[in-house]
Structures are given as C-alpha cells and as structure tokens.
Amino acid sequence: xxxLTEKDRPIVQLLLSAGTCPRCVLRFCCxxxxxxxxxxxxxxxxxxxxxxKNSQEKEDTVCLDVADPPCKRxxxxxxxxxxADDLNLNGAIPELPLAASGNTATESSxxxxxxxxxxxxxxxxxxxxxxxxxxxxxxxxxxxxxxxFSVSLPPQLSVRERAAWLGVxxxxxxxxxxxxKDDIVQLKEAYKWIIHxxxxxxxxxxxxxxxxxxxxxxxxxxxxxxxxxxxxxxxxDCFKPAKNKQSVFTRMAVIKALERIKEEDFLKHFxxxxxxxxxxxxxxxxxxxxxxxxxxxxxxxxxxxxPQTPWIIDGERKLESSVEELISEHLMAKFKADSFNFSSSxxxxxxxRTLGNGRPFAMExxxxxxxxxxxEEMKRLQQAINDSSDKIQVRDLQLVTREAIGRMKEGExxxxxxxxxxxxxDKAIQREDIAFLDDIKELKxxxxxxxxxxxxxxxxxxxxxxxxxxxxxxxEHHFRLHLKTQAGTYIKEFxxxxxxxxxPNIGSLLNRTADILELDVESVDVDWPPTxxx
Amino acid sequence: xxxxxxxxxxxDVKGRPCEDFCVLQHSNRICVITLAxxxxxxxxxxTIKNINYQISANCSRLQNKVSGKSKRFLTExxxxxxxxxxxxxxxxxxxxxxxxxxxxxxxxxxxxALLQEKPSTEGYIAVVxxxxxxxKSITQGLLTQKEYEEVLMKRRSSAS
Numbered sequence: 001x002x003x004l005t006e007k008d009r010p011i012v013q014l015l016l017s018a019g020t021c022p023r024c025v026l027r028f029c030c031x032x033x034x035x036x037x038x039x040x041x042x043x044x045x046x047x048x049x050x051x052x053k054n055s056q057e058k059e060d061t062v063c064l065d066v067a068d069p070p071c072k073r074x075x076x077x078x079x080x081x082x083x084a085d086d087l088n089l090n091g092a093i094p095e096l097p098l099a100a101s102g103n104t105a106t107e108s109s110x111x112x113x114x115x116x117x118x119x120x121x122x123x124x125x126x127x128x129x130x131x132x133x134x135x136x137x138x139x140x141x142x143x144x145x146x147x148x149f150s151v152s153l154p155p156q157l158s159v160r161e162r163a164a165w166l167g168v169x170x171x172x173x174x175x176x177x178x179x180x181k182d183d184i185v186q187l188k189e190a191y192k193w194i195i196h197x198x199x200x201x202x203x204x205x206x207x208x209x210x211x212x213x214x215x216x217x218x219x220x221x222x223x224x225x226x227x228x229x230x231x232x233x234x235x236x237d238c239f240k241p242a243k244n245k246q247s248v249f250t251r252m253a254v255i256k257a258l259e260r261i262k263e264e265d266f267l268k269h270f271x272x273x274x275x276x277x278x279x280x281x282x283x284x285x286x287x288x289x290x291x292x293x294x295x296x297x298x299x300x301x302x303x304x305x306x307p308q309t310p311w312i313i314d315g316e317r318k319l320e321s322s323v324e325e326l327i328s329e330h331l332m333a334k335f336k337a338d339s340f341n342f343s344s345s346x347x348x349x350x351x352x353r354t355l356g357n358g359r360p361f362a363m364e365x366x367x368x369x370x371x372x373x374x375x376e377e378m379k380r381l382q383q384a385i386n387d388s389s390d391k392i393q394v395r396d397l398q399l400v401t402r403e404a405i406g407r408m409k410e411g412e413x414x415x416x417x418x419x420x421x422x423x424x425x426d427k428a429i430q431r432e433d434i435a436f437l438d439d440i441k442e443l444k445x446x447x448x449x450x451x452x453x454x455x456x457x458x459x460x461x462x463x464x465x466x467x468x469x470x471x472x473x474x475x476e477h478h479f480r481l482h483l484k485t486q487a488g489t490y491i492k493e494f495x496x497x498x499x500x501x502x503x504p505n506i507g508s509l510l511n512r513t514a515d516i517l518e519l520d521v522e523s524v525d526v527d528w529p530p531t532x533x534x
Numbered sequence: 535x536x537x538x539x540x541x542x543x544x545x546d547v548k549g550r551p552c553e554d555f556c557v558l559q560h561s562n563r564i565c566v567i568t569l570a571x572x573x574x575x576x577x578x579x580x581t582i583k584n585i586n587y588q589i590s591a592n593c594s595r596l597q598n599k600v601s602g603k604s605k606r607f608l609t610e611x612x613x614x615x616x617x618x619x620x621x622x623x624x625x626x627x628x629x630x631x632x633x634x635x636x637x638x639x640x641x642x643x644x645x646x647a648l649l650q651e652k653p654s655t656e657g658y659i660a661v662v663x664x665x666x667x668x669x670k671s672i673t674q675g676l677l678t679q680k681e682y683e684e685v686l687m688k689r690r691s692s693a694s
Contacts, residue, residue, distance in 0.1 A: 452560065452562060455560075
C-alpha cells in the first residue's frame, strides 16, 4: 500500500486540472489501499486539495488525511502506519509550472463528470445506485448465497484511460521525472473495491468470484461512442464487421487496436489528457442470472403412444405431450427456471416402452430462481411427477453437477441394453425352429442407416453386436425374443431386415419373413445416476 | 415394416408396355424404387443375365457416394441401372421421381434372384430422397394403388 508522495504531485496537478475525479487520480498514482477508495469522494477531493496546497517544505511523506471525525482519522492512522513502510523518493522536485494553482485544479474537477471514468467511480459508487441495484435483485426473487458483480464498460473508457496515461507520461517527461505504467490501478478493480462491500451489506451475502449468481450491469455513454472511431483508420484490421454485431467497435477490438497503435498516432487523434464529457454514463441494464442447476434421474415409459421429445411438424403437434414435457413441467415450476435442456442416455421410439430400472436422463434448468432443495424435497417432487401421470414414472431424482452429465453420455456409446421383442413370422414356426437362437453369442450385425431415419441421418454402415438372445415360443406365427445388445443397435431393423439392409436379421436367420409387433426396453445398463434408497 | 409405406405407381415408363414401377414412399419422405408386379422382368420364365449400374462412361450409380451433388440429383427419367435378361432383352430402370439418389441396392448385384423373388422388399432397386419442398408434389405424376389397378384391368380387357 502506498500513500501520496511528492512524486505524485505533478500527476495530481495535471489530472485534477483536466477534470479527473479524485478516485481516478488515486488510481494513476498507483494507490493500492482499497479502504481509501471507499471514502466519500468529497472527502477525497478535499484531501487532494490539501495535498496540493502542502508545500515542499513539509515532510517528504505526505499522507492523505481527513480533517474530520476521529473515527476516520483512526482508520487513516492505520494506513499511515502501513504507508510508512514504503520507500519514499527523497529526490528534489522541480517547481511546478504556474499553469495551475491548487485551487484552480480542484475547481476544474469539482462537480464535473470525470474525464476518465465518465462517472463510474463517482455517482455509480454512491448509495443510491447500490440501492437501485439491490432493488432489482430483490424484486427478481432469486435464491442465492453469494454473488458475482460483473460490469460491462463502454469501450471508449479504454481510450480515455490511455489518453490520461499519455497525458501524464508527457507531463512527467517534460518535468524530467520517471513514470511507469505498471501499478496503475485498473478502473474495474477500484470500482469493485468500492461497490462490493456496499452490495454485500445490502444483500446480506458475500461477493465471490466463483458464485453462480451473477448481477450484471451494462454501462453506456452514447455521447462519446464515436471516440473509438479514429482507431479504425489507424488500425483497420482490428475492426472487421462481424455478423449481426451492432457496432464493430467492441471492447476487445478497441483494446487490441490500442495495443497496436503508436503513441504519436494516438496523440495526433485524441486529446491527452481527455476532455470532460457533458453527461455521466447510463446504467443501461441491471440483470440477474443464476447458473444452471442439473437434475438427474431415471424414467420409465409405459405408453406406446408417447414421444420422448415433443413431436411437432409444420407447427402442428402430432402427438400429445412427451416424456420431456411430463418431467419438465414440474421441475420448471419448482425451480422457477427460464428454460430447460433435456438429455438422456439414448432414446426409444414413440411406440416402445421403457421398463426395468428406466433410462437415465438429465435436465438442465436455466437461470433457476430456486436452487436449494433437500433430499426430502426432491423425493416429494419425484412423487408429484409420478402422481401426475401413468404414462411415465421417474426414480432416483437428484441434483447433480454439470460434470456428472458426461457420465450419462458415456453410457450412451458404451453400455449394453436389453430388449424384449414380440415377433411375427409369415411361415409357421415350431419350437425347434427358434431354439437355436438361444445359443448364438456375439452375433455381428451390419446395419445400414435404417430407411426410417435416412431423411435426417447420413447413409452409413454400422457394425453392432447382439450379445445374447433368449426366445419364448408363443404360437406358430409368434414368439418373444429377449436380447442383450451393444449400444446403438437398431432392434426393429434386426427383426424385419429393413429391405435387406440389416444383415443378418431374424428373417434371414429363420428363413422366413419376420416383422416386429412390439418392443420393450428391459434395461439400460448404465450405473448412473446413483440409486437412491427409498 | 411395409405398413409405413404408401405405394405409388408409374406404368409403361417411356412408352414401353408393362414396364411398370412401384415407388414406396415412407412417411418421412424417403422413396424406395421397385419393380411393379407387372414388369416383364418379374414374369415367369425370365432369367436375369446381368445388372449394370454403369449408366454412362462417366456415371456409375455404384459410385454415388463419391460423385458430386449434381450427379446425385435425379430427374424422373434418370436411369438407375440396365438389366439384361437371358433372352436378349434389355431393360432400363428409371428413377420415376425427382430427388437425391441415396443408394442403389448392391445385394441384387451379387444375388439377382432377389430382384425376382422379393421385388418389393429385399429386391428393391434404389432409395431416393426428394427435396423437402417437393415431397408432396412428386407423387402428382404417379398413380395410387387404386388407379393402377384400373390400369391393370384395362390391360387385361384389351388383351382379351
């Protein structure tokens, strides 16, 4: 932590006379004490005035002091002690040019919108703005235990920051004094030093960079938007018109151009230090967003007339409801989310039931207002879903992390599934005719992309394994077949052959024409999500 | 599996008598081109000598996957393959619908009997996918099962 020393005097002088606010002045003097920035800006202004008035003859180490209530003095004593550890320059400082006396300098700054931060470190640090933000947060009715406050600054702030720096650098050079950029405090950092504690106090929770709850503010300053434009002529290749972007002058592009542009060119096009604006920034939007939560479980499907996801063609719904909707309806209501993303470990057709332990699924709930649920509450939510429909049932409903979803998708590629198929044959069969199926192990299939999905999938050949089969004779034209297969096997096509495009198939194995009447998924052999005790 | 297909017919293609084709249209737009029962190749006594997917010097339907998009797009009268029978006759099989050629049936190359034994299933000729916008209009030039049966009746009565 450093305090102001004599070497800072010309900087303070120059910036205050240019219309820079006290906090930005402190930033350019590399003052790293967070506490100092939190002082009311009027007090800081007075301190800077004092500092300028103090002549060289007094102590070399000049600390900022507030000639006010003792409590404040105590805080500053603390700073003074820490400041004393710093090395101070004892070099002789030449007389400042007559350009501006202390008073004129501070007069320039008082009441004006800062020429560097455009008001961010002025009004937008005040209690009123904090109240405004917190009102927005509270009315949005989110559940959260911490927050991250993110701020979007207009790109011209980077330009003005550079201009202020160049102005100071020039001044120091003219005075024959050293000046390095390195420790200048970043505007965003100083802003957060000031506003985080205030927000934290109002909201009652700490600020945490890793928090899932984000409060974001977008600042804009239309009055000075065109200030970036000169960079386009100086560094044209930084500003490529991007698709759909309103302005080519994005923050990133502007920063890149500022890195490239030569000092002389910058000085030619832009006043250093920058001029004072007429108006303060606008806070365009204050938005809240909660990070997504993930709910996982397993579902059973007992209907032969229910798609997994909504079936809509040309705006017309072909079948009522879907697995996804039956589950999401309740979750969306409880978690109060904006939207959801449903995914599962594989899918089944509309006319296929899912029995056994069910199929693993995960539901991403986007921007949920509610995020805390106990195991009990989850159980009740599960029960509510199960009570509401006999077409599906869910189990093992639980909150999981985003990483856990990967495990589910793994299952889709690698794990096995077991099925039960009701098969019809054209020519009669006897028990002996199908018995041999039970002995076939690791049957290798060559399946071309089935005709029924060829309209949306590319033509390809896939090799899949039928690990085991077990047949159950019913009558001369019917039998039930239980199969355990590799993930990704098209069962229906294995039974009817799909115009001979799946080989071998039940028809070819039995030397008859076969068709599938019913299919059930008996199990999806993925051991995720963890089974919950009932 | 055939229950998902609608049957459409194109009789006497290119004016050649009884060279009828049957297009099986799936509810997802996919069309399977097959020989209709009345086609000469399916009559008793015909033996297939050769099936050739090489339509011209530059175009083999077997090379479908590697050829460019333009070669894969078929008009109604684009030839799919040429089949010669042991009695010296040559027949050209046409697409009958506009669309993208997805695949031709290679199984009948190795086993021509399939074409005659199971013309509506394993003996199919090709799979064509019409453009989305055209999926309804392509059947305008084709006959429904009923209309085709009338054509067959007319043939029988004029023959006698």
